[in-house]
């Protein structure tokens with residue numbers, strides 16, 4: 159490599175420098191908001207007796223995971239075996255893959271990870287159980303297993319308590335290489351129901367289904383010590399249920415424009431936007447400005463990112479550009495101005511970047527790699 163050329167791979171900002179020096183498009187974490195969210199959610203959950211197991215898929219950052227554990231999380235959730243590996247390699251000793259996997263190489267990776275950390279995983283079919291058991295057996299390790307119950311998302315998870323029992327028996331039959339930890343019952347779609355009453359109704363129904371399933375398993379002599387679920391939209395409901403033991407919130411520390419559209423119950427803390435895209439104005443015209451980040455800097459599955467600067471809104475977004483427009487009597491932006499946007503959806507936005515720039519006010523306090531970026535396997 160030509161060493162005279164500046165290294166674009168390094169963090170786009172230097173610790174101690176002003177946020178105005180950050181190369182763009184970049185992701186900024188407002189540490190005051192991040193810490194507020196971390197403490198608010200952990201405090202709420204911990205007063206109920208349930209424990210937080212933060213979902214690391216939201217941020218894919220070892221630095222953030224360590225802060226979550228320092229703030230009381232028992233470990234992290236991941237969605238992929240390779241993602242779990244990143245966190246185990248970083249020294250996190252309790253990792254749950256809150257998802258189903260299938261494939262010999264994946265099962266083997268999970269089984270090997272169990273040499274270094276407590277590993278748990280979800281299943282909803284005997285094919286997965288057989289494969290994970292075989293990998294654990296050949297690697298001489300032990301993996302904790304949760305049977306996933308579909309509580310309304312219509313994604314993974316067995317549909318009935320009877321199916322859950324059948325799988326739980328299968329898991330138990332592979333002792334000591336598999337151990338039955340319990341049930342995962344994550345209501346994904348309920349997270350984004352806009353009204354607090356809608357979310358409450360959905361979680362109430364989930365709790366009923368989980369209770370029936372627990373009773374069936376216990377009646378068969380199986381022990382259910384863990385019930386896992388909950389996300390940023392519903393965490394207080396699962397935590398206070400007396401049934402859920404682990405709450406796997408992910409977005410809560412970062413937040414996004416989509417989650418901000420949820421209406422909260424009166425006594426719920428309003429979480430703050432901690433994640434921002436920072437862009438530079440590269441072209442201006444009448445009542446319009448063009449930013450240097452587009453679809454490769456912001457995921458748009460939950461809509462366009464939203465502008466923080468009052469009077470400005472996003473008009474369109476393409477590969478490398480976002481076009482923003484001003485209301486009638488707003489001061490024009492100049493070429494070189496930097497503006498903040500709130501991503502529509504935090505998880506896939508973070509996955510587009512290599513770095514998170516953590517700022518306190520206007521000063522860069524830390525730079526965090528997106529450690530598990532690309533860990534898709």
Ligand code: PLP
Pocket residue numbers: 213216235256257344346349388389390391406407408409410
């Ligand atoms: N658990 C599972 C299985 C998930 O798929 C997700 C997110 O989609 C979460 C927990 C965390 O949800 P959130 O980021 O909404 O807090």
Ligand code: MN
Pocket residue numbers: 409503504505
């Ligand atoms: Mn998400």
